[in-house]
Amino acid sequence: MNRLVLAAQVQEQGTTRYTPAGLPAVDLTLLSESEVVQDGHPRMVRLDIRAVAIGQQVCAQVRSLSLEARKTFTGFLAPSRNGKGLVFHITDIHD
Template sequence: MNQLHLQAQIQQLGQVRYTPAGLMALDASLKAESEVIEAGKPRKVSLEIKAVAVGELAKQLQTLGVGGVAVFRGFLTHQRNGRGFIAHVTVIEPAAPQEPGNH
C-alpha cells in the first residue's frame, strides 16, 4: 500500500497552475525533521520532498503559506521526468503541538 503521513513545514510554493480538467494545482517543497527509533536507538531524520495539491487542497496549501506546518497525507509517485518522487497530497490536517525539544 502506498500511503504518506508526514508532518512537515512548507519550504516553498510554486505558481498556481490548472490541470486539463480546470482544477487548481499547486506545487510545494516540504521539509520534515523528527526523531525516530531505529533498532532501539533514537535517530534524528530530516528530508525535503516535492509535493503537489489539487483542487480545494491547493487552496488550503496556499492559505498555509511558506513556513506553515501541517500533517500531509497522500501517496508517492515518480515525477514526470522520472527523477525522484513527488508526494500527491490528498489530506491536509492541523499539526499536533510539538513537545519542547522534539521536532
C-alpha cells in the same frame, strides 16, 4: 498500500497552474524534521520532499498556508513527470 502521513513545514510554494485535465495544481517543497527509532536507537531525520496539491479543495488549503507553517500532510507517492524521483501528492492537510 501507498499512503504517506508526514508532519512537515512549507519551505516553498509555487503559483497555481492547471493540469491538462483543467484541475488546479500547486507545487511545494516541504521540510520534515523528526526523531525516529531504528534498531532501538534514536535517529534524527531531516528531509526536503517535493510535493503537489491537485484539485480545488486541497489547493485552497495549500494557498491558505503561510511559509513555514507546520502541518500534517496526508497523501501518496507517485513518480515525477520526468521519471526521476518521487513526488508526494497531497490529498489532505491537518493541524
